[in-house]
Amino acid sequence: MTSNNCFGHNHCNNPIVFTPDCCNNPQTVPITSEQLGRLITLLNSLISAIAAFFANPSDANRLALLNLFTQLLNLLNELAPSPEGNFLKQLIQSIINLLQSPNPNLSQLLSLLQQFYSALAPFFFSLIIDPASLQLLLNLLTQLIGATPGGGPTGPTGATGPTGATGLTGATGLTGATGATGGGAIIPFASGTTPSALVNALIANTGTLLGFGFSQPGVALTGGTSITLALGVGDYAFVAPRAGVITSLAGFFSATAALAPLSPVQVQIQILTAPAASNTFTVQGAPLLLTPAFAAIAIGSTASGIIAEAIPVAAGDKILLYVSLTAASPIAAVAGFVSAGINIV
Structure with missing residues (x-):
């Protein structure tokens, strides 16, 4: 292999190459x-x-x-x-x-x-x-x-206190007036103590499924649009108990490893949904691009953002969050803690 053929291809415009240089x-x-x-x-x-x-x-x-x-x-x-x-x-x-x-x-x-x-x-x-x-x-x-841990070990769980006595049932009050429509329900996500691993590589980009205090790295979008949950991956989605509309997505990233990329890297969060009887999730809505994009990453560097969405969901639909680097980011391996929240009306 010659020293300037970009891993077997004689130009820099092949789809497997992520940077023009x-x-x-x-x-x-x-x-x-x-x-x-x-x-x-x-x-x-x-x-x-x-x-x-x-x-x-x-x-x-x-x-x-x-x-x-x-x-x-x-x-x-x-x-x-x-x-x-x-x-x-x-x-x-x-x-x-x-x-x-x-x-x-x-x-x-x-x-x-x-x-x-x-x-x-x-x-x-x-x-x-x-x-x-x-x-x-x-x-x-x-x-x-x-x-590699990101901090000190988790302390032991304290003892559960005694259950208090049950009070008397009060009288039923009058039915009140119907209130105004609420702003929706907020669903939180967090990677927990395991850093999310986001990798742009020659063969395939891999990101992390974001759950509720835990995360699963090493997952790739098939064709850039879908994920099928395999048995060994586990389930990081939640089920919508009623129909509604996802109106916004917010996210936050905190780096746990330093990095000096060849060009700026940017973290993105995407929403995927699957029908009630399916384990195949499809990207919905626009990706949330966390800012700033990192020209250099120090431990503790942060990026955040919020974006309006209009993603309808049916009762029984499953909803999943996926964190990765944007396709425009260079070849890199980025690690950090991630948290996010979606609002459903």
Whole structure:
């Protein structure tokens, strides 16, 4: 493969290329199939090791994590040098230095891991590999982000207090006058403690299904318009108990990982609905584009927005929210907490 063919295509206007300057960012780092296999194995091991260490920062878990990062650094040293690889190795060495302490500062480790994740994507794009392997590496990056906590552990649930005595039933009052039509019902959504992972990649863009205190990353829109919920994905939709109209959508995004994209990235939220007897959801209405678009993302960077909608729903229809990067955004992997609300009249 030559260094300026945009992953096998001799121009920059192919549908799988997301930025017009793709040919200025060629694949330059050769990697053997054996080295690629080791890289995939190490990333898979890091997913479980990082989760285990933050769940229980014992000395055994610390040494296991230190060993994996040392192996990863040794593997990168086998590859041809590149700006992306050199920067990644500096971050890994900083992580190794921190983990060599018997009691590493967990806040510093979280910050270094977020920088490590941000540097992984450009490094993956520099490798001379086929698109399927690149997509696999990006999926593993999404899992790494999801395995890393965004803050401290949730405390234990307090004890339930005793039930109070039931009071006497009061007399039925007179029927009052009919009140004015209300402003509708507000349905809240939130990603909870698991950051949403939003990825624009060469093969397919993937986003996150937004639920009620939880989220499901790694989901793609089929043809850019629909999602069919598979058994392994779960259900993040709610059912409309009556007919109505969705009149507005509001959303908020807070970054949990730093990123320096090639060009500005923008987060969007879309409403999808499905008939009562179907698990296939279709995009409805206009997407909510959160502002500002990010030319650079720091941990804690935010974007928000609200948009008027006019989406009719029938009783029994299922309603789903989907968070992703806009198609105009460059190839990138963005992570953060997301919340939203819709109003139904």
